[in-house]
Amino acid sequence: MGDAASASAPTTPKHSFPYFEDGNIVISASTSKRRCKVFRVHKSVLAFHSHVFADMFTLPTLPDNTTMEMYDGVPLVHLPDPAEEVAELFTLLYKPSALRYDRRDPCLPLDLEPLLTLCRKYGLDDLLARLLHEFESAWPQTLTQWDALEAEIALEVEAYKEGRDDSQVYVDRRYPEPIAAIQLAREFEIDTIPPVAFYHLSRLEIDLDYDVIHGYDDTTSQRQWDKLFMGLRSARWGALSAADFRLVLRGRERLSRLHQNLIHEFFRKSNFSSCPGENCCVSTSIEFMAIAERLSAEKCNDLLQFMKVSFMAPEMEKRGFCHNCALKAQNIIGWWRETLWDNLGKVFIEEQIDEYGFWS
Numbered sequence: 001m002g003d004a005a006s007a008s009a010p011t012t013p014k015h016s017f018p019y020f021e022d023g024n025i026v027i028s029a030s031t032s033k034r035r036c037k038v039f040r041v042h043k044s045v046l047a048f049h050s051h052v053f054a055d056m057f058t059l060p061t062l063p064d065n066t067t068m069e070m071y072d073g074v075p076l077v078h079l080p081d082p083a084e085e086v087a088e089l090f091t092l093l094y095k096p097s098a099l100r101y102d103r104r105d106p107c108l109p110l111d112l113e114p115l116l117t118l119c120r121k122y123g124l125d126d127l128l129a130r131l132l133h134e135f136e137s138a139w140p141q142t143l144t145q146w147d148a149l150e151a152e153i154a155l156e157v158e159a160y161k162e163g164r165d166d167s168q169v170y171v172d173r174r175y176p177e178p179i180a181a182i183q184l185a186r187e188f189e190i191d192t193i194p195p196v197a198f199y200h201l202s203r204l205e206i207d208l209d210y211d212v213i214h215g216y217d218d219t220t221s222q223r224q225w226d227k228l229f230m231g232l233r234s235a236r237w238g239a240l241s242a243a244d245f246r247l248v249l250r251g252r253e254r255l256s257r258l259h260q261n262l263i264h265e266f267f268r269k270s271n272f273s274s275c276p277g278e279n280c281c282v283s284t285s286i287e288f289m290a291i292a293e294r295l296s297a298e299k300c301n302d303l304l305q306f307m308k309v310s311f312m313a314p315e316m317e318k319r320g321f322c323h324n325c326a327l328k329a330q331n332i333i334g335w336w337r338e339t340l341w342d343n344l345g346k347v348f349i350e351e352q353i354d355e356y357g358f359w360s
C-alpha cells in the first residue's frame with residue numbers, strides 16, 4: 001500500500017518518512033484531517049534518543065488473553081499526538097540535516113513550540129536542548145551582541161530604504177518578534193530571553209501588530225506600511241496577556257524615570273569642575289545638560305541607544321568638552337549602559353527596584 005493507494009482511500013494508513021523495511025516497530029498517528037499516518041522505525045533508535053520510548057519498549061509483554069496490534073508484521077503503537085508533529089520529530093531523528101531553522105525568523109517560536117512540546121513529552125533531551133539553543137541564540141546575551149545586532153539592523157534598514165536590498169522583505173520580517181519569544185521562553189524556562197525581549201518590546205508602537213500587518217486581512221493603512229518601510233518593528237500585541245502588558249507599561253515608566261535620573265546623576269558624577277583643561281568644561285556642561293534633556297525628551301523610548309549616541313567621547317568633544325572630560329564621561333556612561341543591560345530583568349520583571357540608587 002503506497003502513497004497512491006492511500007491518496008484515494010483516506011482511511012488507509014499512509015506510509016510516511018521514515019518507513020524502513022527493517023524497522024521493528026510501527027508508530028501511527030492521526031493528522032489534523034483525521035488521516036492515519038504510519039512510520040516504521042527502530043526501537044533501538046527511539047530508545048537511544050528517548051528514555052520514555054526506552055521505558056515503553058521494556059514494558060512486560062501483554063497478558064496472554066490480549067493480542068498486540070500488528071501492522072506489516074511488526075507491533076503497532078498509536079501515539080495521540082498530531083501526525084505532522086510526529087513526522088517532523090522522526091525526520092529530525094533520522095535525518096538531522098533536515099534541522100534547518102532560521103533562528104531569527106519571527107515565526108520561529110510558533111513553529112518550534114509543538115516540536116519542543118513533543119520532545120519534552122517523550123524525553124528527547126538532547127534534541128530539546130539543541131532546538132532551545134537555536135531559539136535562544138537569536139537574542140543577544142550581552143550588551144556587545146545587542147549593539148552588534150542593532151548596528152546590523154540599522155544597516156539593513158538603510159539598504160532597504162535606499163532600494164539596495166533585493167529581498168523585498170520588510171526588515172521587520174527578518175528579526176525575532178518579542179511577544180512569541182517571551183511566551184515560548186517562559187514555557188521552556190529560557191531565562192535569558194524575557195529581559196531583552198521586554199526591553200525591545202518597550203520601544204515599539206502598539207500601532208504595528210505583527211499578525212495584522214503581515215497577516216492576510218487587508219486592514220493595514222498606508223501610514224502603517226510607511227512605518228514598516230522606515231524600519232519600524234512590530235510585535236504580536238494581540239497575543240500579549242494582560243499581566244505582560246502591565247510589565248511592559250511598568251518597565252516603560254521605570255525606564256523613563258531612570259532616563260531623567262540619569263542626566264542629573266551624570267552631571268553630578270562627572271564632576272566637570274575638576275576639569276584639567278584651560279577652558280574648564282563646567283560652562284560647556286551647563287549647555288550640554290539642556291541639550292541632553294531635550295534629546296531625552298525626543299528619544300525617550302530607547303535608553304540604551306540614547307546613552308550610546310549622546311555621550312560618546314567624539315560627540316562630546318564636538319560639543320566643546322575637552323578630551324579628558326569627554327573620555328571620562330564616556331566611561332561613566334559605558335559603565336551605566338552595562339548596569340542597565342545587566343538589570344533589564346529587574347526593570348521589567350521585579351516588583352520593586354531602587355530607581356534613585358540605580359546609577360550610583
Ligand SMILES: [Zn+2]
Nearest residue numbers: 275281322325
Ligand atoms: Zn574638561
